[in-house]
Amino acid sequence: MAGAQQKWDLRQCVDYALQNNISVRQTDLQARFSELNFIQSKAGQLPSLSLGGSSGFRLGRSENPTTGVLEDNNFFNLGMQVQSGVSLFNWFAIKNNRESSRLSWEADKAQTRKIMDDIALNVAVSYLQTLLAREQVKVAAVQVDQVRAQLRDTRKRVDAGILPELNAAELEAQLARDSASLITAETTAAQLLLQLKAVLNLDAAVDFDIATPPVDQIPVDPLAELQPEVVYLTALQMLPQQKVNRLRIEAAQKSVLAAKGRLYPSVTAFGSLSSNAIRFKKEIYNQVLTGYNTTGARVNAGGVFFPVEVPSFKQGDNIVGYFRPDGLGRQLNANFGQSVGVGLNIPVFNGRTARTNLDRSRLQVQQLELQLEQGERQLKQDIYKAYTDAVAALQKYEADKKALTTAEKSFSFASKRYDLNLLSAFELINSQGNQQRARIQALYSKYDYVFKMKLLEFYKGQGIKLQ
Structure with missing residues (x-):
């Protein structure tokens, strides 16, 4: 310059x-x-707003996120959620x-x-x-x-x-x-x-x-x-x-x-939306009759008591089909959940x-x-x-x-x-x-x-x- x-x-x-x-x-x-x-x-x-999602594979005995039941199965799971909060006063x-x-x-x-x-x-x-x-x-x-x-x-x-x-x-x-x-x-x-x-x-x-x-x-x-x-x-x-x-x-x-x-004290409001789904394929095997087992119960037939028996089966070696859950869209819709509430912090x-x-x-x-x-x-x-x-x-x-x-x-x-x-x-x-x-x-x-x-x-x- x-x-x-x-x-x-x-x-x-x-x-x-x-x-x-x-x-x-x-x-x-x-x-x-x-x-x-x-x-x-x-x-x-x-207001705060956050979007979240997760996905992964689960192996062995684990909780099914859609039913809450422990199962021995391998499956792919998908979860999504939206959370929001705001200070009211x-x-x-x-x-x-x-x-x-x-x-x-x-x-x-x-x-x-x-x-x-x-x-x-x-x-x-x-x-x-x-x-x-x-x-x-x-x-x-x-x-x-x-x-x-x-x-x-x-x-x-x-x-x-x-x-x-x-x-x-x-x-x-x-x-x-x-x-x-x-x-x-x-x-x-x-x-x-x-x-x-x-x-x-x-x-x-x-x-x-x-x-x-x-x-x-x-x-x-x-x-x-x-x-x-x-x-x-x-x-x-x-x-x-x-x-x-x-x-x-x-x-x-x-x-x-x-x-x-x-x-x-302060007052806040919060809310969330969430859903999840799983995807797996489980084999269905044929069942082989192995005999009958008594249940310990008896029935009266003409004054004569007969023991109650039930058939007993074991899993065969032949795959007769597969069990699959509903599609992801239907699962997400069925598992869709909402929550809303008010919080007080003292x-x-x-x-x-x-x-x-x-x-x-x-x-x-x-x-x-x-x-x-x-x-x-x-x-x-x-x-x-x-x-x-x-x-x-x-x-x-x-x-x-x-x-x-x-x-x-x-x-x-x-x-x-x-x-x-x-x-x-x-x-x-x-x-x-x-x-x-x-x-x-x-x-x-x-x-x-x-x-x-x-x-x-x-x-x-x-x-x-x-x-």
Whole structure:
């Protein structure tokens, strides 16, 4: 995305940082986890439904699933069932759990926005620091050019015998010092640009540069519109962190209600449909008469008692047919069963789990309320401090501008006196140094004032903008 021909403004830098920052992606993943929890908790209000089936072979003596009789037979069995259940009333535990999950999801989304705002602020700070460093490079370069021009003019006058060699030597020494200051300023600017790359999570080897808007063109709201109490009240409603704290409290309160509902009896309804069938083929053998056996009973026939006998058979060796059960369809229809009912669950004792969960939920609410109170107090302190700093920065900037004007006039007079040989090179260099320090201080004060104002605008929920 970055190229040597393209210079990024603050908006592009912030957009790139938000798209590539690992913290943003991590918090976004957490929000997606919370969304899944909410979807799951919402589905918990719906009836459950399950379909099941089984099939297999049974060998040897086993129970016939269609008759319940133990038989010595090998057969294939098939079973199918449908089960469903629904919570009829649980003191709104499921509903409150769903609301708690929804509020937690909203809190995590707001937390993502909070992280994004923090990153945008960090990018803006690094961006402004880089702009300030570049302005300092320009000031140092102007200083070097001025001293170099003075040295050329002085050298001519020394060669003409108008000024002593000492004047040229002092200016050469000053040029060396100013050149070193320029190199230091350029190094600092390069390091800050590299630091900005790190903030953007941009590879250090990528060609990258930023747009340099004149500091005087950076829009700043009037200080009168950024009164601390007004900014604070706006921040309570606008800043994501405050929204995160409030949402987490609401989610915890719903968790308390859900935990409380689990202490009371719950009513459920259930129902099921089932059927089964078997399939086998059993041989039918012929029967061979082996004789007659008396039963011990007698019958009276004309006064004569005769014993009662029954024929006795044994299984022969010839298969005369096969026995098979009805078809699967008829069996499934004949064995089709239904059940429906209502269940009542009364929690009596469960190791104090439910009561402990309720107590934990209540403590969690208290902890979050304390965090909210602490956060609001800290926010108010930060805003009032930012306002005080902005007022002080404005006053210092105004004073430094006056000091710069005075230093420039002083240097102008000194230059004229030097041209008339009424001032030594040392005195000229001293006057020029005063002007240089005043110029750098005024520049620093200007950027410091802009940043302090941008921080107040950030607290007011306006974001960070330089254009």
